[in-house]
Amino acid sequence: MYENLLLYKYVNLNVLKEGDYMAVTLNDIARKAGVSLATVSLALNNSDKVNKDTKLKIKRIADKLNYVPNARARALVKKSTKTIGLVIPEVVNPFFAELAQSIKDYVRSQDFNVILCSTDYQSEEELRYINMFRSGQVDGAIFACVGDMMAQHNELIIKLVEENIPVVYVDRDGVDHDLIPVVKSDVYHAAYQAADYLISLGHKELAFAGQSVERLNGFKSALMKHGLDLKDKNVYYDYLKMEGGYTVGEKIAARKNKPEAVVCLNDEIAIGVIQALIAEKVKVPEEISVIGIDNIKMANFYNPSLTTVNIPVSQMGKKAAEILLKRISGQTLSPKEKFFIFPTELVIRDSSWKA
Amino acid sequence: MYENLLLYKYVNLNVLKEGDYMAVTLNDIARKAGVSLATVSLALNNSDKVNKDTKLKIKRIADKLNYVPNARARALVKKSTKTIGLVIPEVVNPFFAELAQSIKDYVRSQDFNVILCSTDYQSEEELRYINMFRSGQVDGAIFACVGDMMAQHNELIIKLVEENIPVVYVDRDGVDHDLIPVVKSDVYHAAYQAADYLISLGHKELAFAGQSVERLNGFKSALMKHGLDLKDKNVYYDYLKMEGGYTVGEKIAARKNKPEAVVCLNDEIAIGVIQALIAEKVKVPEEISVIGIDNIKMANFYNPSLTTVNIPVSQMGKKAAEILLKRISGQTLSPKEKFFIFPTELVIRDSSWKA
DNA sequence: AAAATTAATTAAAACCTTTTAAAATAATTC
DNA sequence: GAATTATTTTAAAAGGTTTTAATTAATTTT
Incomplete structure (x- = not known):
């Protein structure tokens, strides 16, 4: 197959700088098939306007030459x-x-x-x-x-x-x-669910970690519903990744009055928080419950496995x-x-x- | 700016189906500037062949019309x-x-x-x-x-x-x-390093989890160097992801004679193994050391944090x-x-x- | 002032496809 | 066998840019 290509190049283009491969075009096929360029295009696009035998012949040649349509040219004309x-x-x-x-x-x-x-x-x-x-x-x-x-x-x-x-x-x-x-x-609801669940467990003082208006509002609405109030110091409203979560965990561990549970904007942050708490000898969940949002694969493999709110x-x-x-x-x-x-x-x- | 564009469309193309936006082309700019298409192209590509003032004029018009070159056309001619x-x-x-x-x-x-x-x-x-x-x-x-x-x-x-x-x-x-x-x-060496380190810790019976000739060979060569032999049952040579690692962990936990340490093809597998071991009440690292390869971010945040071999x-x-x-x-x-x-x-x- | 040189502009080809309208060929009907 | 219809093929335009060679305009030299 490849030999054909090389032969072909030799025939049609004679002098070819070494290493300068020239792609096969519709025109090349047309010449070889003794037919017009338009027919080739039609044939390869399986138009029913072109004769069965011609179509077959053209396809054979295209195959033999290892033709592949030029995506750039096609993009131009198709506007896509x-x-x-x-x-x-x-x-x-x-x-x-x-x-x-x-x-x-x-x-x-x-x-x-x-x-x-x-x-x-x-x-x-x-x-x-x-x-x-x-x-x-x-x-x-x-x-x-x-x-x-x-x-x-x-x-x-x-x-x-x-x-x-x-x-x-x-x-x-x-x-x-x-x-x-x-x-x-519905991340508003997700945060609500998380907080609501923690409260149902008996937790009274909840913290929130992460930067998202919608999620924080959902979190707040759950507190509101249960008549709990939210202290400023319990809101770690900041742009956080896993490392940031770790920092929050450290801060929490350092407090005398720790929150009983923390809702994290996402699982990554939650993992960061947990890792810091454990490092500081604060037991999760015995001393503090931590919950994430997202349900990434790692949530199920983390230790302790992570309670979270699934986002599909x-x-x-x-x-x-x-x-x-x-x-x-x-x-x-x-x-x-x-x-x-x-x-x-x-x-x-x-x-x-x-x- | 956008008004200009709309106006322009109206002037040049009169009937235009609602919602059918027509992109501004070099030709449009050329007409508006009373200059040839080639000049416009040259000007916008900052050629030094075109007069300073013309260049400025053309650029102004291009800006006003919010011109952006058509990537598809450019790709065709530039072959890139x-x-x-x-x-x-x-x-x-x-x-x-x-x-x-x-x-x-x-x-x-x-x-x-x-x-x-x-x-x-x-x-x-x-x-x-x-x-x-x-x-x-x-x-x-x-x-x-x-x-x-x-x-x-x-x-x-x-x-x-x-x-x-x-x-x-x-x-x-x-x-x-x-x-x-x-x-x-050098993953061969990585596996070697992992095994060598575990052996230096005093471990005698090592297991391997994952499917990679190169890594397994590196692992083996470390055992060889220390005159340890490798039992077949300690090689979990299989295509594994995190879940697969979990399965391996379960299998190991179920054995009476457990290996003292396990080298995993990558960190994900290692985490799966650890998670299973812990679930089965086998302590890591007290009872079994587990080591990964890759050093993904999570390795540092996992609990216990994961010993591994860094791949840059x-x-x-x-x-x-x-x-x-x-x-x-x-x-x-x-x-x-x-x-x-x-x-x-x-x-x-x-x-x-x-x- | 004509000739030669330099600078600025442009026409046209090239890139390779798709697609339409027209042309050529084949098949059918009267 | 001419006229009509159906089938097949093709020429040509379009898509929008880059780039080269050629043309025009401006400047300098003799």
Whole structure:
């Protein structure tokens, strides 16, 4: 097969610099088949306008020459790269990794690819991606970046969709635009569930760790419902990762009056908190219950295994991808698809008191 | 700014279906500036052939119209998409997530993007990606997939590079081709280090968990050096993830004669093993030492924190990306770059006996 | 002031496909 | 056998950029 290719090159292009491989084009096939370029294109695209025998002949030659259509040329004429952009803060974060995986899996099943656009929480990076998207390098994009700094881009993103590049938001809010569908989980309720559960266990003084208005509000509403009040010192409202969680754990361990339980914005933070508490000889859950949100795989393998609130991130990713591809293919969305919210679920494990 | 665009559309294209946004092109700018298309292109690319004032005028108009070059057209003529493919088994795996992150970070700094190609260990998926690469959708690719099944693609991948699509292997072997640089870590030595350390602690009966010829051999060579022999039942040679590690842990816990220490192919497996041991009331490290390889972030936050052998995955990713972009830009590689190997380092934490 | 040189601009080709409208060929009908 | 219809093939345009070679305009030299 490869010999043919080499021979072919020799025949048609004579002088060829060593190492300069020239890809086979429709034209080459046409010449070889003694037929026009248009016929070849039609034939390879299985048009029923072209004669059966010609089609076969052309396909044979294409095979023999190891032809593969030039994606760049095709993208130009089709106005589509069959590629979407996925904007997330970082891949090194089990939650977003799983989101990326599920999105990739779905779009791949529809013959699309995904460009990995991680911002590392830098707003300028997101900006650069938005500009890239405008250039038509993708057919659409999913934005899954949270954070206040990103809010300033909402206008630009609206512009993007008005320029006909569909966008779907995942767990990102701040925009209420008819052309931007939002897929999210009920994190308000998740935080509520977490706090509510801890209170039902008998805990009276709860702490919260992480930076998220929605989750903090859910947390507060549970306290409110049970007539508990929230001391300022029990709110560690800060941008945290696992290391940050560790710091919070250290701070808590150092207090004389410790909270009885802590609700963390996500599982990573929870693990950080627990690790610090254990290191400081504070027993989890005997002395302090710790609960996360997300239910990442590690939550089940941590020691103690982590009580958490499940967020169906894979389902969310798939749904977002479905909606995006629907929009890309020009379909209209049902009202439900424009704002799709997933329920969350409490998962009781070993990092909280047993009732 | 946006008003201008709309106005412009109205002027030049009169009838425009609602919602059908037409992107601004070089031609539009040329007309508006009363100058030829070529001049516009030259001007926007900052050619010194075009007059200072004209250049300024053109740039102003481009700005006003919110012009952004069409990436698809540019890709066609430049024969480059400024995009690379990254083939990994899965993103939901801290090791590959970190690899992806570092690769993305570097190529992004050079204005390249990365298409996420995760195969879920399916050989057909890798095949599909290889075909996509052939179509010119990427300028080059990094293959970081291990596994015997993938070996069958080596020929195809060689073909790929012979078609002038540069490829770099990361931690993947089986090919010795002058055009395929390999970046790897010394995992043979890593396994050796792990076993050697455990033996130095006084352990006599060691087990191994995971499927990797190279690592198992390193493990064996350490035993050999110390004159220890390896019982078959102590080798859990299987394709394992975290769950698989858990199963191994259960099996070990159920044995009457337990090994004194276990070397795991990677940290995920190690965590699975530990979690099972603890669940079965086998104390780690008091009764059994467990050691991993990789040094993922979680290793430091696990409880007990995980003794492991560090693999500088971020450095590896960066190096691989550097080499790939070098090849893409046509530079030749030094012999060292054609086979770059990173040293590994023992990281002692709490999952192994203290000396 | 004509010739030669330099600077600025442009026409046109190239990149490779898809797709439409027109042309050529084959098959059918009267 | 001419006219019509159906089938098959093709020429050509379109997509939007880059880039080279050629043209035009401006400047300098003789």
